[in-house]
Amino acid sequence: MRALLVVNPIATTTRPRTREVLVSALSAELDLEIAETTHRGHAIELGTRAAREHYDVVVALGGDGTVNEVVNGLLVDGPRDDLPALGVVPGGSANVFIRALGAPRDPVDATGLLLEALRANRRRSIGLGQVNDRWFIFCAGFGLDAAVVGRVEQARSRGRTATPGLYVRSAVAQYFRGPERTTTSIELKLDAPPADAADGVGAEPSGRFAAVIVQNCSPWTYLGPRPVNPCPEASFDAGLDLLALRALGLPSTLRTVWQILSPQPDPHGRHILREHDLSGFVLRSDAALAAQVDGDYLGELSELRFTAVPNALRVVV
Structure with a gap:
């Protein structure tokens, strides 16, 4: 089985000796080519080559950012049945x-499960999201959460490690110092308003929003071991889910944070809109706002066009 291993050599939680063990285990059972990333976007280039040269499997060894880049490379020409x-x-x-x-x-346990799945030829097809021309696997955001991601990326460029504590401190700082708390400029337009739309039967959501979180699976992210779940019904087997906040006042925002961190999350309230299993929608803002996909900062944009793509990718699991 011809495989390409894409390695992020500066991945946060794997040491060089651990990576050597993992590479050895994979090489014992695969016709393995190894490529280390050297710059932002390199994993996209490697994924593109693997798709066009018809590799059987591409293994990403790194964080969610590395995985996102590999996926964007694999799907650069669109989904097809013979993709790795x-x-x-x-x-x-x-x-x-x-x-x-x-x-x-744990990377060692995950490698063992991966090899077991390869031997048994286990594959799972999952749906993905697409925003503008970028694929995403599990989440996207427009507004506050994306601004937090941008703040964390700035800290990482200065040598900081992306820990849960860094995200919490960045979120608090962005909330109190950034412009998002007093801005409600986002408009939402659904491709096909669902019959059980929260704002009325068959109706478009009304009003403007301060921030929007989009999920393709649950959870949205993790705070250390704890899942964070704005849209607990989100699934790889359904369309896209979203949670939109009409305002970011301190009492309502704290209440929402408490709800999404609950063991049985169910964010609700007058300031919240939740939609499930959407095929597509557009977010527009009068002023450009921060945007992110899978924890990767995209910069400030004024329009995001989302599409749910079922069965876009096969995963070894």
């Missing part, structure tokens, strides 16, 4: 994707 399957060995700080699949967070 994706395997993941976690090496990041959150590893949301592999945990959402129910696979181990």
